[in-house]
Amino acid sequence: MTTPQYIHAIQIDTEICIGCSHCMRVCSTQAIRIVDGHASISPERCVDCGECYRVCPMEAIYVKDDRLAKGSKDYIYKIALVPAVFFGQFPVKYSVTQISDAIRELGFNEVFEVEQAVDFIKSEYKRIAKDKDIVRPVISSFCPSVVRLIQVMFPSLTENILQLKPPHDIAAIYLREINSTTNIRPEEIGIYYFTPCAAKIVAAKAPEGEDESPIDVVVSMRELYNKVYKLLIENKSDKDDLKRRSSMTSDSIKWSLSGTEREYFRGRSLAIDGVENVIQFLEILESGRISDIDFLELRVCDQGCAGGIVCPGNRFLAVERIGERQKRLQERLKENKKVLNPLMEYAKELQKVSKVKEITPRKGLLLDENVEIALQKMAKIKTLNSYLPGFDCGACGAPTCKNLAEDIVKGNASMSYCIFVQRIMEKNYKLSPEQAFLTIEKIWGKNRLNKYKDNYGEKEVE
Amino acid sequence: MKMQFDIAGGDFSAAGGASSEVKKTLKQLNIPPATIRRIAVALYEAEVNVVAHAYSGVMSVEISPTNIWVQIADKGPGIPNIDKAMEEGFSTASDHVRQMGFGAGMGLPNIKKNTDSMELKSVPGEGTTLEITVNFN
Ligand code: SF4
Numbered sequence: 001m002t003t004p005q006y007i008h009a010i011q012i013d014t015e016i017c018i019g020c021s022h023c024m025r026v027c028s029t030q031a032i033r034i035v036d037g038h039a040s041i042s043p044e045r046c047v048d049c050g051e052c053y054r055v056c057p058m059e060a061i062y063v064k065d066d067r068l069a070k071g072s073k074d075y076i077y078k079i080a081l082v083p084a085v086f087f088g089q090f091p092v093k094y095s096v097t098q099i100s101d102a103i104r105e106l107g108f109n110e111v112f113e114v115e116q117a118v119d120f121i122k123s124e125y126k127r128i129a130k131d132k133d134i135v136r137p138v139i140s141s142f143c144p145s146v147v148r149l150i151q152v153m154f155p156s157l158t159e160n161i162l163q164l165k166p167p168h169d170i171a172a173i174y175l176r177e178i179n180s181t182t183n184i185r186p187e188e189i190g191i192y193y194f195t196p197c198a199a200k201i202v203a204a205k206a207p208e209g210e211d212e213s214p215i216d217v218v219v220s221m222r223e224l225y226n227k228v229y230k231l232l233i234e235n236k237s238d239k240d241d242l243k244r245r246s247s248m249t250s251d252s253i254k255w256s257l258s259g260t261e262r263e264y265f266r267g268r269s270l271a272i273d274g275v276e277n278v279i280q281f282l283e284i285l286e287s288g289r290i291s292d293i294d295f296l297e298l299r300v301c302d303q304g305c306a307g308g309i310v311c312p313g314n315r316f317l318a319v320e321r322i323g324e325r326q327k328r329l330q331e332r333l334k335e336n337k338k339v340l341n342p343l344m345e346y347a348k349e350l351q352k353v354s355k356v357k358e359i360t361p362r363k364g365l366l367l368d369e370n371v372e373i374a375l376q377k378m379a380k381i382k383t384l385n386s387y388l389p390g391f392d393c394g395a396c397g398a399p400t401c402k403n404l405a406e407d408i409v410k411g412n413a414s415m416s417y418c419i420f421v422q423r424i425m426e427k428n429y430k431l432s433p434e435q436a437f438l439t440i441e442k443i444w445g446k447n448r449l450n451k452y453k454d455n456y457g458e459k460e461v462e
Numbered sequence: 463m464k465m466q467f468d469i470a471g472g473d474f475s476a477a478g479g480a481s482s483e484v485k486k487t488l489k490q491l492n493i494p495p496a497t498i499r500r501i502a503v504a505l506y507e508a509e510v511n512v513v514a515h516a517y518s519g520v521m522s523v524e525i526s527p528t529n530i531w532v533q534i535a536d537k538g539p540g541i542p543n544i545d546k547a548m549e550e551g552f553s554t555a556s557d558h559v560r561q562m563g564f565g566a567g568m569g570l571p572n573i574k575k576n577t578d579s580m581e582l583k584s585v586p587g588e589g590t591t592l593e594i595t596v597n598f599n
Pocket residue numbers: 010026027028029030031032041045046047048049050051052053
């Protein structure tokens with residue numbers, strides 16, 4: 001089987017990982033196994049949702065991003081592309097102007113809010129919703145983790161994914177366009193995107209259905225947050241938020257949260273957030289149980305991007321603050337009467353480049369390319385599984401008994417990995433206690449059992 | 463590869479469980495996604511038919527490298543007029559069943575549309591047996 005290279009931002013530092021298996025138990029795609037005492041992620045199955053990152057007690061799971069310092073020498077004109085949730089990380093006493101000024105102070109020539117591109121997306125939705133031939137429900141392509149989840153777990157729904165670039169891409173393309181008339185060469189313009197999550201890093205590094213990304217550097221929001229917060233506390237900068245008049249419709253800033261996007265696709269639509277909720281719904285959708293829905297807005301994080309794994313603040317506070325900001329924007333827009341979004345002047349040009357290629361399934365679930373061989377493997381898995389206890393205890397290093405059976409058939413494990421089977425094999429002299437010991441060490445790491453000396457219970461264990 | 467599932471009549475909350483299991487299995491084989499979808503829709507409709515109209519039923523599945531064969535046999539009132547039941551929009555579902563969003567009469571014609579062969583036998587007062595085949599290529 002040829003395996004395409006899948007890029008991931010969720011990584012495990014095996015120096016820190018103690019192989020405790022917390023991550024293995026929460027991964028919805030069953031991408032994690034414990035091998036040699038460490039967690040190991042299968043690239044075919046991981047969708048960069050970050051659920052494993054949330055539960056790791058050792059902080060051994062990290063998000064591989066670029067550093068803020070990257071490219072500082074190469075770029076003459078640096079643009080910070082900042083999503084609205086970033087502004088929601090700060091108490092409302094700090095205005096967007098103050099926060100933007102602080103970002104500029106860090107060496108950026110321009111600060112651009114990603115959601116400025118949402119007016120364009122809204123206009124596209126209006127057009128797309130009229131298309132009678134499009135496969136329904138149309139599934140939003142906004143959350144890259146949702147897109148990958150569908151590619152891995154729900155292959156028959158890939159054709160429902162909207163073939164439209166997300167707002168951060170549209171914003172980046174627009175920024176390149178308006179700066180192309182200046183005397184700075186394109187390669188001297190650096191677009192830095194500040195991400196709330198791992199999935200957006202992957203989307204910017206290896207976008208699905210696009211040949212290359214218009215974004216140069218992706219930095220986790222946390223790094224920017226710490227630097228900006230420091231400046232905000234030190235600075236007594238201008239508080240006048242009115243100075244920089246906003247030029248987008250006010251609810252655009254809620255786009256990445258849950259519930260706003262769906263309102264802009266005509267017809268019956270649903271907004272679903274949280275990875276388990278999303279999976280549950282896609283499951284019934286793929287089973288053909290739902291037929292008359294037009295649009296699905298899906299986010300793997302609870303509360304949408306406010307719940308992103310590298311958002312430093314509390315998600316509910318962020319949602320509330322973004323709501324407050326929307327109110328302020330609305331009032332201001334009332335005074336100005338009309339919204340003039342300069343990005344929309346480029347709508348025609350943007351439309352030409354906004355489409356992505358069809359999204360195709362990944363091979364994470366396939367047992368074999370050949371149906372006949374796959375069926376044979378499946379029969380073996382079924383047999384093996386019937387010998388396993390079905391407790392899903394995880395002591396074999398796989399999240400479920402069924403997963404162990406699959407791993408055995410794939411040649412990555414053996415029946416003796418199951419501690420219950422081990423007992424029986426020892427009783428029947430099929431496995432020596434020494435072999436059983438080595439098997440446990442192979443999964444949970446060398447010396448893992450050292451603290452249980454022979455005399456446990458008699459003397460204090462060191 | 464053979465599988466078998468029991469279907470309980472009247473249990474709408476569990477409807478779709480069997481077809482969902484079959485679909486999960488098919489996803490591990492290299493079968494075109496559109497084909498999986500057709501099978502999923504057909505099996506779900508068939509399962510709901512049992513839940514909505516019969517007392518109990520059994521779904522038997524056989525997957526070969528080239529196709530899937532499924533038999534859904536139920537114990538129930540049966541279908542007195544099969545030709546009529548095949549008409550789009552025809553349904554004998556009770557108001558209660560319809561209110562729950564089931565039994566819009568899309569069942570049988572929809573199954574036929576999504577399968578390569580379909581055979582329906584029924585003995586009024588005893589039950590109905592539906593056999594369908596979908597080819598993978
Ligand atoms: S990021 Fe999500 S899919 Fe990937 S290993 Fe972690 S929990 Fe699993």
